[in-house]
Amino acid sequence: MTEKILARTAGREATAPGDILVCSVDRAVVLDMQFSSTAIPWREPLKMTHPDRLAVILDHGAPAPSTRDANGHHMAREFCARYGITDFFDIGNHGICHQVIAERGLARPGELLLCSDSHTCAGGAFNAAARGVGSLEMIQIICTGTTWFVVAPSVRVELSGTLNDACEGKDVFLALAGRYGSADNRNLEFVGAGVSTLSLHDRRTIATQCAEVNAEFSIFASDPVIDDYLAARGVDETAPVKPDANATYDETWTLELDSFEPQVATPGKIVGNVSPVSQQAEVKLDQCFIGSCANGHLEDFEIAASVLEGKTVAAGTRLIVTPASQRVYLEAVRAGYVASIMEAGGVVTSSTCGACFGYHMGVLGDGEVCLTASTRNFKGRMGSPDSEVYMASTRTVATSAVTGRLTDPRALR
Amino acid sequence: MVIEGRAWTFGNDVSTDLLYPQVAYSLPLEEAAQLVFSASRPGWSQQVERGDIIVGGTNFGMGSSRPAVALLRELGIAANLAESFANLYFRNCVNYALPALALNGILQLVSEGDSLRIDFSSGLVENVTTGEALRAEPLPEALLAIVESGGVLASLEAEGYLPPIQTGANE
């Protein structure tokens, strides 16, 4: 599937692993960090090949936590105004880029989507070849509309069965990382009957997290759920890619969705660091975090609210919940999820990347221990290099917020 | 392209959160570069000299897209070898004109402080200190061309997409 998209955008009939292609990008998404970076100060291009293919989203530091961020936002506004970029998501319409990309129908089947954030593979849930690029590469894409790829081999990930109700997409991803480890710079292509039994929310979590197993691209086969979702967002015509019957794969991985129990990644890294929650010794928690592009969806609010209904967050533990977009926030308010979380003693913040990358609104202090439903558990990721980050599903995090220690969600039923 | 320099060795799964800690986001490039590896190897940035080479383990540069390579270039790092790279980090190396090669067994060939000579066109990596050598898959020509031309910014300036910068401070 990935090869087909790359071949089309490079103007070729077909392609094979090892080929170097220059591809024309269907959709490029630029973030606030592009404008506020001190490492690569923003320089406005003199000319652009395809301003119509750009979207600009304020997310990592939104609303601005510092003067530098605020100045970056200002430059983003001026840039969009000057070039007439209408897909601009300013404060009030903002959200984490991958959520905004999804809910505005910017990730489309069969298209090449690039954005200067490493979790752009989130768009793979929509049958797009989507990946992160560096902000320097993004400048090139803004200017020329093109970039290069060395075509990678693909791994076929065969999904079967139906997820049991203790588990989420996060557990599927963690189980995949635990069982198979790194994708070693290959594409992951998710196919099989299990794709359609997964909700789009779970597929998006899985696609997003494939950044952590070093996938070149991660892409799901398309199905009517995608068509309906996009049609509701005004995208009627799409050109999904399907795997050929004789497609060559480097390897096949299999995941039986009904076979999992809740998983956790222990601090430091994901690959080689995953085990069932039920096998963990006691871990006392200072902070529980639910949010990010992977797990700040409306469905995550629904899960958190259902777990927390009528309960309270444990003394000595704080729960921070960050919606992935303004739209998610509003719908979570309307559905009563925000009230349930707040009544239990949780904090619901404005939508942003925020605590996920230790930037603001939930940064960890020295020696603190956090259980997160966000994307990464690396040393220093969420704040102090002396803090520790465990990673699990939203249900596991919400349950653990109630007990104050890492807890299997099945224990609190 | 041939590069010679002194090696610094690192283990597996070095993340961009270690290379470019979030606290460095608010600092000018020069000061941000002083914080490279501050969490895992305090003082490293101050010991590094222009022309030094980084030799990493597997999955070097895992994690976010942040421009960690810009900080390494600022410190004067001349080349980056590793057992394997995270793909996004490797893209950044090419685009920032930091020559990089993945090579199985490199950590067995190199101890910290050894002098290395790397030929990026042929893929030959020689340990000048020990006299041993290994050959990697060379950098594909198209990518080597980007590195040799000085990276993405230089090309965009040459092609008239970006205004030329007066100070040359963009690396």
Ligand code: SF4
């Ligand atoms: S929520 Fe976290 S992982 Fe997702 S884009 Fe933001 S910083 Fe990156």
